[in-house]
Amino acid sequence: MEQKCLLSSLILASLFISTSCSQPKKALRFETGNFTEETRTVQTSSGEKEVTYKAYLHIPYVSNPVDTDYQSLNIYVPISINGSPIDPSSAPILFDIAVGGFMSVNNAKVKEPSYRGDLSLAAGYVVVAPGCRGWDNCSADGTYYGKAPAAIVDLKSAIRYLRHNERELPGNTEHIISVGCSAGGALSALLGASANNSLFTPYLEEIGAADASDHVFATACYSPITDLEHADMAYEWMFGSTPTSSGLVDQELSEQLKSDFSKYQLSLNLQGKDGFGLLTAENYRDYLTTYYLVPSLTKFLNESPNIQREEYLKRNAWITWENGSPNFKFDDYVTHVGRLKGLPAFDDFGKGQPEPLLFGNEITNARHFTDFSLRHTSKNIDANVEEEVRKLVNMMNAFYFLKNNEGEIAQHWWLRNGTSDNHTSQTVMINLAAKLENMNKNVDTWIFWDGDHCADNDPEGFITWIETITRD
Numbered sequence: 374m375e376q377k378c379l380l381s382s383l384i385l386a387s388l389f390i391s392t393s394c395s396q397p398k399k400a401l402r403f404e405t406g407n408f409t410e411e412t413r414t415v416q417t418s419s420g421e422k423e424v425t426y427k428a429y430l431h432i433p434y435v436s437n438p439v440d441t442d443y444q445s446l447n448i449y450v451p452i453s454i455n456g457s458p459i460d461p462s463s464a465p466i467l468f469d470i471a472v473g474g475f476m477s478v479n480n481a482k483v484k485e486p487s488y489r490g491d492l493s494l495a496a497g498y499v500v501v502a503p504g505c506r507g508w509d510n511c512s513a514d515g516t517y518y519g520k521a522p523a524a525i526v527d528l529k530s531a532i533r534y535l536r537h538n539e540r541e542l543p544g545n546t547e548h549i550i551s552v553g554c555s556a557g558g559a560l561s562a563l564l565g566a567s568a569n570n571s572l573f574t575p576y577l578e579e580i581g582a583a584d585a586s587d588h589v590f591a592t593a594c595y596s597p598i599t600d601l602e603h604a605d606m607a608y609e610w611m612f613g614s615t616p617t618s619s620g621l622v623d624q625e626l627s628e629q630l631k632s633d634f635s636k637y638q639l640s641l642n643l644q645g646k647d648g649f650g651l652l653t654a655e656n657y658r659d660y661l662t663t664y665y666l667v668p669s670l671t672k673f674l675n676e677s678p679n680i681q682r683e684e685y686l687k688r689n690a691w692i693t694w695e696n697g698s699p700n701f702k703f704d705d706y707v708t709h710v711g712r713l714k715g716l717p718a719f720d721d722f723g724k725g726q727p728e729p730l731l732f733g734n735e736i737t738n739a740r741h742f743t744d745f746s747l748r749h750t751s752k753n754i755d756a757n758v759e760e761e762v763r764k765l766v767n768m769m770n771a772f773y774f775l776k777n778n779e780g781e782i783a784q785h786w787w788l789r790n791g792t793s794d795n796h797t798s799q800t801v802m803i804n805l806a807a808k809l810e811n812m813n814k815n816v817d818t819w820i821f822w823d824g825d826h827c828a829d830n831d832p833e834g835f836i837t838w839i840e841t842i843t844r845d
């Protein structure tokens with residue numbers, strides 16, 4: 374059914390001209406003199422730092438924009454730290470993606486760096502904050518203009534803009550590090566995995582992206598919500614037997630999805646660390662526990678003062694602690710975390726989650742993107758997701774590109790999550806880690822104990838990591 378995004382769209386359409394055809398072509402030149410000078414005080418572990426920087430705000434990064442509120446970026450260039458001038462000409466460039474829920478980022482409203490941006494400026498890095506379209510974008514005539522793959526196309530265009538202006542732009546465009554959390558983490562992973570892939574070419578041409586490469590040097594993904602077409606299966610593998618606040622989900626459907634996950638996991642053919650062998654639905658509990666959860670809990674408990682550790686262990690009797698080593702059953706850990714979402718967790722039958730909304734099109738707000746949900750709601754056991762949707766799903770999934778292993782895939786990956794994140798299964802990010810490790814990438818992975826969705830207990834660790842990977 375066709376759904377316009379504004380009820381009064383027909384009336385509005387007669388009053389306004391669609392933004393998509395009213396804006397003039399813009400020269401994609403970076404104007405070095407067009408900045409304001411700002412100063413901020415940044416708290417770091419080595420004390421307060423006063424950072425003075427040039428702020429270049431709201432620069433359109435494509436020559437044929439659909440909406441410059443979104444298809445624009447900010448650049449912050451540090452010029453002095455605690456009064457001492459610095460030379461940012463070859464500094465790393467942090468590409469700071471603010472997307473959440475696969476929704477748009479309105480760059481016209483962003484005037485200041487994020488906390489990660491602040492820390493990066495205090496370390497002398499250049500910071501770029503791009504806007505981009507998202508599933509919520511809707512024009513005056515009732516057209517959705519930010520459905521998949523708009524966000525990734527925009528972010529690639531922003532990277533191309535930076536490289537197109539590499540001579541004028543302070544910072545080293547061969548040291549671009551993308552970062553984002555959740556949907557932003559998925560987009561960061563996609564930038565790292567899909568550089569210059571020809572699937573995006575017509576979309577990039579349509580909006581007038583600069584003719585330059587869109588590869589990134591490194592990518593940081595906090596709680597990445599990726600591998601969307603397999604996320605429902607993975608969610609049931611992890612949370613299928615854990616009640617939501619309104620009880621257990623349909624156990625028969627949950628079992629079907631779990632069984633699909635077993636097959637999918639085998640098809641990935643991923644090898645675990647240290648000769649662990651093939652990662653399967655059966656051994657994944659052990660793998661997560663041994664390689665990620667126990668180390669995380671060990672650090673947490675060892676760093677807690679004695680009295681707090683004792684209290685924590687008393688409150689969490691499912692954890693044993695002997696000679697400085699904790700242990701627990703995976704199922705008790707999952708009970709501790711709890712289930713957040715219903716079934717299916719992503720391609721929900723009511724199409725109200727961000728993901729079916731992401732896979733809508735210009736005239737349809739939300740579409741199913743898995744055969745499982747399409748078959749269930751259409752009551753047609755032979756129904757298949759259309760080829761067009763399947764292609765869009767691929768274009769939003771870092772795994773699709775990693776599997777094909779083409780183009781310039783980022784060499785350095787920083788993956789972070791919280792152990793209590795229940796927005797997606799822990800297997801999603803750890804599969805990403807395993808895939809990249811199997812490809813001999815430099816992967817730094819950690820899951821913060823009791824950390825939630827987008828947890829970041831070590832923001833300066835990330836800043837130091839950037840310094841390490843860009844040093845030579």
Ligand code: DHB
Pocket residue numbers: 472473474475554555556557598719726727728796797
């Ligand atoms: C985000 C969270 C979700 O649970 C999801 O399905 C998609 C995106 C987010 O926080 O960006």
